[in-house]
Amino acid sequence: MLIRDHFRVGRFVLACGLAMALVSGAQAAGLGVSEDTFGTLSDGTEVDIYTLTNANRMEVTILTYGGIVQSIRVPDRNGKIDDVSLGFDDLQGYVERSPYFGALIGRFGNRIAGGTFTLDGETYQLPVNNGPNSLHGGTKGFDKRVWSASPIRTGDRVGVELTYFSPDGEMGYPGNLAVTVRYTLNNDNDLRIHYSAVTDAPTVVNLTNHVYFNLAGAGNGTILDQVAMLNADRITPVDDTLIPTGAFMSVAGTPFDFTQPKPIGQDIRADHQQLAYAEPEQGGYDHNYVLNNPGNLDALAARVTDPESGRTVEMYTTEPGVQFYTSNFLDGLQGQDGETYKHWGGFTLEAQHFPDSPNQPDFPSTVLRPGEKYTQTTIYSFRPK
Ligand code: BGC
Numbered sequence: 001m002l003i004r005d006h007f008r009v010g011r012f013v014l015a016c017g018l019a020m021a022l023v024s025g026a027q028a029a030g031l032g033v034s035e036d037t038f039g040t041l042s043d044g045t046e047v048d049i050y051t052l053t054n055a056n057r058m059e060v061t062i063l064t065y066g067g068i069v070q071s072i073r074v075p076d077r078n079g080k081i082d083d084v085s086l087g088f089d090d091l092q093g094y095v096e097r098s099p100y101f102g103a104l105i106g107r108f109g110n111r112i113a114g115g116t117f118t119l120d121g122e123t124y125q126l127p128v129n130n131g132p133n134s135l136h137g138g139t140k141g142f143d144k145r146v147w148s149a150s151p152i153r154t155g156d157r158v159g160v161e162l163t164y165f166s167p168d169g170e171m172g173y174p175g176n177l178a179v180t181v182r183y184t185l186n187n188d189n190d191l192r193i194h195y196s197a198v199t200d201a202p203t204v205v206n207l208t209n210h211v212y213f214n215l216a217g218a219g220n221g222t223i224l225d226q227v228a229m230l231n232a233d234r235i236t237p238v239d240d241t242l243i244p245t246g247a248f249m250s251v252a253g254t255p256f257d258f259t260q261p262k263p264i265g266q267d268i269r270a271d272h273q274q275l276a277y278a279e280p281e282q283g284g285y286d287h288n289y290v291l292n293n294p295g296n297l298d299a300l301a302a303r304v305t306d307p308e309s310g311r312t313v314e315m316y317t318t319e320p321g322v323q324f325y326t327s328n329f330l331d332g333l334q335g336q337d338g339e340t341y342k343h344w345g346g347f348t349l350e351a352q353h354f355p356d357s358p359n360q361p362d363f364p365s366t367v368l369r370p371g372e373k374y375t376q377t378t379i380y381s382f383r384p385k
Helices: 003-024 091-097 273-278
Strands: 032-040 046-053 059-063 069-075 081-083 103-105 116-119 122-125 148-154 157-166 177-185 190-199 208-210 227-230 234-236 286-290 302-305 312-317 321-325 348-352 374-381
Touching: 032 091, 032 148, 032 157, 046 148, 046 157, 046 177, 059 177, 148 177, 208 348, 227 321, 273 286, 312 348, 348 374
Parallel strands: none
Antiparallel strands: 032 046, 046 059, 059 069, 069 081, 103 208, 116 122, 148 157, 157 177, 177 190, 190 374, 227 302, 234 286, 286 321, 302 312, 312 374, 321 348
């Protein structure tokens, strides 16, 4: 056989192999996805739970209710596995008392001032559910909807694809919005979230995920000793209802500076107006950090490490901002395994466009028009350090 023919045969065999892998979903060793029933809503709708596993004994569970990341089990430096995301054991917890634990947030993550905005000359009124403002998509946002789901099996990832159709006018937002979210896990301990959405009329979109992390294990004390680095030189400062003033504030020389790693609790009680707006009595972070490398999925956006267990989460995102929130409103909430979630018992890293963007002409736009596609990719990586 001529060399050329060898190549041809080789290429053919390779192509067949690839095709078979795609058809049969052949997986890298150790990856798995399974599905089970989690519970039933009062209207009889069944809620399912998908379990993603990898070769490093990492396990992530995701609910069709709210697209909620219900648990993220990660080994520590000695191999001890713990769930690093706050949540509940049962559906009732999520329905009745969840402060957005692990949930997909939409149509608009974070706050819109007065619950109102104007787009193309039309003014829209949204439900007001947080002081004078609309928070996280209104009274019944994407976090409280049941999503359609199907498993994902590609060569090096497993996951679940969730879809939700948000009709025109839902929670006051214009346009029919079709949303797809793909959660996947690989053997590098990357939990990747890919979002996309299309609309048939001009609207605003700002999707995010609201996992509360405690790298020492959910319910295991506060996160004050965990060491954070946020790759952001500025925040968008807020007023006393946590709406951005429209200004940008340099973090240099303030308690907001996490450009060099420091314990989250180091400056949390400092005397600073912005900390007091977030938590008037004891201080806290609840602010949008303006990332230094917006749109760059290869640039590290944030890293938090628990010195005690050695567990680390790194965040990479295509979004321009991240809401860093230190659970300032948690105070003895009963969570999973009989645990109690304390004040400062978790932190969030919500990849997002900036809060109140529809009313802030100087912020990156959150407008989505027919023919355009909203996309976001965010990765929470638990690669051992
Ligand atoms: C907000 C907090 C809010 C929390 C609700 C965060 O995204 O920034 O102010 O209390 O969500 O759980």
